[in-house]
Amino acid sequence: MTRSKQDKWLGYAGRLLVALILLYVLLPTVVVVISSFSSTSVLFFPPKGWSLRWFERALAYDDFRNGLYAGLVVTAWASTLATVIGTTLAIVINRYDFRCKQLIEGVLLSPLFIPHFTIGLGLLMLVAQFNLGRGYALVIFCHIVLVLPFVLRSLYVSLQNLDQRVERAAASLGASPMRVLWTITVPLIIPGLFGGWLFAAILSFNEFTASLFVTTQATQTLPVAMYNYVREFADPTLAALSVMYIAVTAGLLMLANRYLGLRRVLNVEGAH
Amino acid sequence: MTRKPAFVLWFVLPSALTALGLAVALLTVLQYSVRAFIPGSLEVGGLTLGNFQDLFKGLYAQAFLNTVMLSVKTALFGLLLSYPLAYALVRTKATWLKSSILIIAITPLFLGEIVRTYSWIIVLGSSGFLNSLLLGMGLIDKPLQLMFTQTGVVVALVHVTMPVMVLMLATALSHIDPAYEKAATSLGAGPIRAFLTVTLPLSLPGIVASLTTAFAWTFSAFATPQLIGGGKVSTIATLVYQLGFSSLNFPFAAALSVAGLLLTVLLLAAIKRLSRPLHSIGAH
Numbered sequence: 001m002t003r004s005k006q007d008k009w010l011g012y013a014g015r016l017l018v019a020l021i022l023l024y025v026l027l028p029t030v031v032v033v034i035s036s037f038s039s040t041s042v043l044f045f046p047p048k049g050w051s052l053r054w055f056e057r058a059l060a061y062d063d064f065r066n067g068l069y070a071g072l073v074v075t076a077w078a079s080t081l082a083t084v085i086g087t088t089l090a091i092v093i094n095r096y097d098f099r100c101k102q103l104i105e106g107v108l109l110s111p112l113f114i115p116h117f118t119i120g121l122g123l124l125m126l127v128a129q130f131n132l133g134r135g136y137a138l139v140i141f142c143h144i145v146l147v148l149p150f151v152l153r154s155l156y157v158s159l160q161n162l163d164q165r166v167e168r169a170a171a172s173l174g175a176s177p178m179r180v181l182w183t184i185t186v187p188l189i190i191p192g193l194f195g196g197w198l199f200a201a202i203l204s205f206n207e208f209t210a211s212l213f214v215t216t217q218a219t220q221t222l223p224v225a226m227y228n229y230v231r232e233f234a235d236p237t238l239a240a241l242s243v244m245y246i247a248v249t250a251g252l253l254m255l256a257n258r259y260l261g262l263r264r265v266l267n268v269e270g271a272h
Numbered sequence: 273m274t275r276k277p278a279f280v281l282w283f284v285l286p287s288a289l290t291a292l293g294l295a296v297a298l299l300t301v302l303q304y305s306v307r308a309f310i311p312g313s314l315e316v317g318g319l320t321l322g323n324f325q326d327l328f329k330g331l332y333a334q335a336f337l338n339t340v341m342l343s344v345k346t347a348l349f350g351l352l353l354s355y356p357l358a359y360a361l362v363r364t365k366a367t368w369l370k371s372s373i374l375i376i377a378i379t380p381l382f383l384g385e386i387v388r389t390y391s392w393i394i395v396l397g398s399s400g401f402l403n404s405l406l407l408g409m410g411l412i413d414k415p416l417q418l419m420f421t422q423t424g425v426v427v428a429l430v431h432v433t434m435p436v437m438v439l440m441l442a443t444a445l446s447h448i449d450p451a452y453e454k455a456a457t458s459l460g461a462g463p464i465r466a467f468l469t470v471t472l473p474l475s476l477p478g479i480v481a482s483l484t485t486a487f488a489w490t491f492s493a494f495a496t497p498q499l500i501g502g503g504k505v506s507t508i509a510t511l512v513y514q515l516g517f518s519s520l521n522f523p524f525a526a527a528l529s530v531a532g533l534l535l536t537v538l539l540l541a542a543i544k545r546l547s548r549p550l551h552s553i554g555a556h
Contacts, residue, residue: 006462007462010463010464022373027395028388032390034401035394044404045400089283092283096280108291114533115491117512118298121516122300123297125301125522125526129300145290177277177279178277181279207384209494230386230390242387245384246387250375257371
């Protein structure tokens with residue numbers, strides 16, 4: 001009897017703890033949403049009045065518009081090229097032996113533990129040394145390198161789950177290796193390919209530290225433009241932009257959860 | 273192994289070129305780190321180890337210490353907050369609750385450092401949310417100094433690293449059969465004892481993995497210490513940026529990066545080494 005009562009209190013305490021932690025996780029988001037509707041340029045809590053002017057300013061601010069454009073250009077190129085590079089490499093690594101296999105794989109996976117600022121600094125010094133300008137190509141290359149490990153990981157899983165007997169059946173019926181690849185392998189790994197591409201795109205769009213090193217005024221991505229804004233101004237424009245950012249991200253995640261099953265994608269399905 | 277078709281070469285080529293570019297960039301860091309700095313010029317002088325000797329000077333030694341302390345604190349507090357969430361995520365039966373916890377815990381992962389750090393500036397600032405709340409409730413008379421302090425940086429960094437820790441811990445916990453815990457309770461152990469003697473030890477490999485990741489992430493974090501620390505909390509990352517962009521001292525920035533990388537590798541190797549006995553507990 002006492003034990004079941006104890007268990008009950010323990011259950012309440014556990015729930016309270018989880019609720020408090022969720023509150024901590026949600027707190028900044030809630031506060032940023034409230035601030036974005038404040039009417040004064042200096043923030044007070046609670047805000048002295050409400051307005052939408054910071055949303056207007058965020059949408060009209062040139063650096064954010066250019067940053068969004070540059071960010072989308074970089075993200076589109078980087079995530080697509082990384083998916084192509086990652087897919088071709090994953091397929092040959094999974095199926096064949098070739099020279100420098102381990103070396104190439106090792107170097108390409110190294111951004112998982114090498115800090116982004118080191119990679120950004122290295123690329124910056126490299127172009128400075130050879131007087132190659134800091135253009136889009138540099139930023140895109142930098143992002144490819146940073147997202148490639150995640151693309152590779154997603155594709156390794158897909159290729160491992162693929163039933164190789166299907167490929168062998170096609171080959172035994174006379175299909176050339178290239179034909180097997182295009183008609184069997186690639187269509188079967190499309191979900192992994194898409195997952196890898198999506199993850200790469202999200203990472204690339206949000207990448208900040210290395211981008212700060214390799215971008216210029218002309219190529220600065222949205223996170224870099226936002227960083228420069230916080231350093232110069234203290235008004236809630238960035239809060240308004242953050243709210244739009246959060247809304248779009250949450251919307252995309254809910255769609256992903258609904259159509260792809262986030263729990264399955266993120267591999268946290270319970271054991272029962 | 274099948275005979276190599278001709279397309280293998282064409283498939284390896286793009287990755288080989290990418291790897292080459294990255295390797296050359298990293299070697300450039302290494303090369304610059306042993307070159308002398310010529311003030312006012314991007315050209316570098318002859319070979320020297322002076323950059324590495326300078327690392328032992330007060331300011332830089334302090335940055336190393338700060339970085340390690342921030343990483344240790346962030347990893348430990350991150351674990352304390354992430355574990356209960358991961359546990360709730362895996363063991364909750366109601367689907368809506370599970371989805372809600374997942375969305376709340378994971379969404380920040382996709383928001384990027386700047387949005388999250390900026391949100392914390394509004395929460396922690398002297399006229400920010402937290403101070404207004406505490407002043408309003410009469411708990412404090414003057415605003416707490418949270419911005420530009422290590423405490424403020426840790427509060428924000430824990431928030432930044434939590435989603436990844438929750439994911440890693442949830443993955444580890446989801447591989448533990450709840451039947452083990454039930455067996456322990458049916459044999460008379462209370463829920464706390466069952467957790468401490470069964471589930472916790474079984475999840476140790478996941479704990480170590482998430483601690484290691486949090487540590488490495490914090491070590492290379494830049495935006496959060498830079499904006500919340502506001503120059504008062506120097507870390508390796510913020511110093512590398514300052515040296516590279518304000519002083520244009522590329523050789524010293526490179527030396528600092530190399531030393532930081534070496535330190536990360538050594539510490540991670542040490543954690544791996546120390547945690548080896550834990551893995552054998554987890555495996556039983």
